[in-house]
């Protein structure tokens with residue numbers, strides 16, 4: 001192949017990956033694989049400089065702004081960072097820096113964690129946050145001001161009147177991602193593979209109310225305009241921290257000799273950081289020297305990112321099986337020789353979908369690299385060596401469900417982008433599919449839902465296999481004889497099973513709703529929903545309009561969640577199932593929060609919103625203790641809307657619509673005091 005052809009090929013595929021990564025927030029290859037393509041491109045361009053054009057991916061910053069959002073052209077170009085993977089690369093960086101400065105002008109370096117999130121720019125003017133944008137292509141970014149306003153750690157006001165332009169990273173703390181993913185798994189959604197995808201996707205959502213539900217944080221790592229008086233990067237960061245702006249405060253300043261040690265120290269400590277760190281950033285500390293060094297079209301010459309190697313292992317694929325989940329999704333799974341990876345033994349890895357397998361070109365028998373992504377599910381990164389028997393076939397996703405034989409349904413990923421999208425999901429559409437029934441029952445019985453003891457995998461397999469149970473309601477018709485007749489089941493264990501199932505009738509509506517597996521509705525949302533719906537009977541009696549009104553008023557329920565609940569409540573099969581559960585007396589009314597019957601606020605109802613000086617729950621408790629009622633949303637008959645900082649426009653509009661009085665936190669305190 002000619003270098004021209006290969007160059008064109010690389011550019012084409014890198015651009016396709018950039019599009020998926022930066023615009024769709026949904027990469028289809030790992031960063032390591034992507035980086036391999038970039039390294040090849042750069043090597044090729046070094047050898048054939050005539051191939052370099054200004055729009056080559058080696059010369060430009062990643063993403064472009066989406067078509068359907070407001071775009072903002074910025075004053076200062078936002079750049080990427082050059083990468084280093086070894087001490088040799090770092091030595092090369094040092095040589096370039098030294099060469100770029102006058103003889104005897106010796107730099108010191110600041111070393112700090114490289115945060116793995118999405119970069120944004122935030123502008124303050126007259127002490128107020130006035131604008132936030134994504135990086136986009138560096139020059140033009142997406143306007144995400146309303147979204148960033150919902151992020152708690154970003155102050156809406158600071159004590160500094162001059163214009164201040166900051167760069168920062170939107171991140172999700174590891175513990176927050178775990179909770180978010182647990183909720184997503186419970187809601188039948190794909191967990192986020194890593195905090196970067198979760199953060200980048202969230203900060204660009206179109207509905208700020210949904211953004212507010214995500215545990216986002218911002219950490220500022222640079223000021224491009226404003227701190228005229230500060231001579232160095234680190235002094236500026238300290239000054240930002242004094243202004244109450246979030247910074248990481250983990251910088252070390254050292255002459256060149258200390259740089260590699262400082263990087264090693266970060267590598268050593270990074271497991272203890274609350275956020276994911278994929279490297280260390282080394283920057284020339286002095287602004288004067290930074291200016292002298294300047295930048296290329298893609299990155300500053302005064303900084304470099306040293307990337308830590310991800311935790312990887314190599315093993316052999318013995319089989320590829322297809323699992324059918326509770327929602328009918330078919331997932332190919334690699335069965336591998338067990339191998340130690342980041343502290344655990346791993347023998348299976350998800351291959352996600354047919355498209356992924358095709359991209360990786362994995363066959364049974366291949367040696368593969370695997371990696372733990374964000375320490376959650378191991379994934380196959382790529383093939384190390386192909387030990388294939390001649391004629392071994394490509395793996396193909398089945399056209400029929402391996403469990404029930406029904407023809408599968410494939411959904412395409414992105415309309416209008418055929419070169420990027422093959423099938424993203426393959427589903428078995430048969431609701432009676434035994435794999436789905438099993439999945440639904442195990443999910444229904446799980447800890448976060450109905451918490452039914454003694455219902456293990458093998459028992460559920462048998463119950464479904466023998467057609468004793470076709471849906472979750474059938475569990476309540478089981479008798480001891482039937483269960484005792486199954487393999488490995490004595491009379492005593494059978495009694496325990498029937499007893500546990502019976503006892504679960506007492507679970508409140510939130511657990512029941514969670515257990516039914518409404519798409520998008522996890523444990524937390526199910527509890528909110530139950531507060532609103534109170535009983536199963538009442539829920540079934542609601543008309544579609546009534547249900548929509550109730551559900552759309554729930555705090556934090558965006559349009560997707562609302563639609564999902566309404567679709568579920570309308571669905572004939574789901575209604576039948578809920579009636580069947582009702583006939584079997586499953587589910588208790590959701591207890592209302594206990595309300596004080598005396599106090600200055602009896603008969604008054606409140607919706608509390610925005611950022612207050614106290615925690616929201618504490619304010620709720622105070623109001624309740626004084627006899628007030630709390631609503632999660634502003635609705636007809638609400639007496640007051642207590643509006644804190646960053647109160648959303650929707651809330652204020654609703655207050656206006658329903659004639660609800662809007663008061664401040666101080667005014668609320670006066671009411672509480674009875675004055």
Ligand SMILES: NC(=O)c1ccc[n+]([C@@H]2O[C@H](COP(=O)([O-])OP(=O)(O)OC[C@H]3O[C@@H](n4cnc5c(N)ncnc54)[C@H](O)[C@@H]3O)[C@@H](O)[C@H]2O)c1
Pocket residue numbers: 017018020021022027028029030031032034035061062079080081112113114115116117118119120135168169221281305
């Ligand atoms: N898998 C894919 O399909 C795919 C596609 C495109 C890009 N990628 C990956 O994205 C990365 C390249 O993205 P990039 O160009 O945004 O570069 P980058 O993320 O490697 O580095 C630049 C960014 O680092 C951030 N950063 C974090 N901490 C910082 C700090 N302390 N100081 C300064 N900046 C800091 C900034 O936001 C900056 O924009 C590579 O790792 C690549 O593998 C993957």
Ligand SMILES: [Zn+2]
Pocket residue numbers: 324401402403404405406428429430433434435
């Ligand atoms: Zn099936």
